[in-house]
Amino acid sequence: MQAHNPALAPGFANVGYAQGNQVPYGYPEYAPGNFQVFLGFESNNKYEIKNTLGQRVYFAVEDTDCCTRNCCGPSRPFTIRIMDNLGREVITLQRPLRCSSCCFPCCLQEIEIQAPPGTPVGYVVQNWHPCLPKFTIQDERRMDVLKISGPCVVCSCCEDVNFEVKTLDEISTIGKISKQWTGFLKEAFTDADNFGVAFPMDLDVKMKAVMIGACFLIDFMFFERIGDNPQRTGVWQ
16 A cells, blocks of 8 residues: 655555555536536536545646637636645646647647646647557656556446556556546437546556546546537547
């Protein structure tokens, strides 16, 4: 079990104490909100991050302006502030405006994870592939640590969608990020999604925070819906 590192932000070490090395997270029950439902405007997303016992360990809030949200849609740049239960910001996620289609390999997606805010601890970088969603998890020095590989068709129909966390040689699967199937009614009529993150047993606590950042990036890239627009089903879109 990871020991608390006093150099990290207060509350940050909670990432390392998830039972079974899993930290599922999900949207609160009020997302997307009446304003978005009835007027078609995209509002800031809000999230709860829970352990396997269902206890909230963090909550997160997207910080973007109205114009960015509604003009750029799921591809929008964002800052997400993750706070502990005392309201202290312990992790900051920053995503720049970039492309995500395999047709534009020179400017693919990435996200920076800071803990405490202002101190980068890692990055998640999209890798070019004609069919599969692929990402590299990097440390604060931009050194590759792990790989993430998703399915060719990203479609959550009656089953979970799994993005496998692999070793750098992509031979062994050591964890996963899952978009969890929540049932027909919730999937069809709400913008609320549930995800689960399974960590490698011996992963450094900083890299566990980076994996949570990867979960947010995957959510925005493939499962964020604006109005009546369908979600993406692959990197070719």
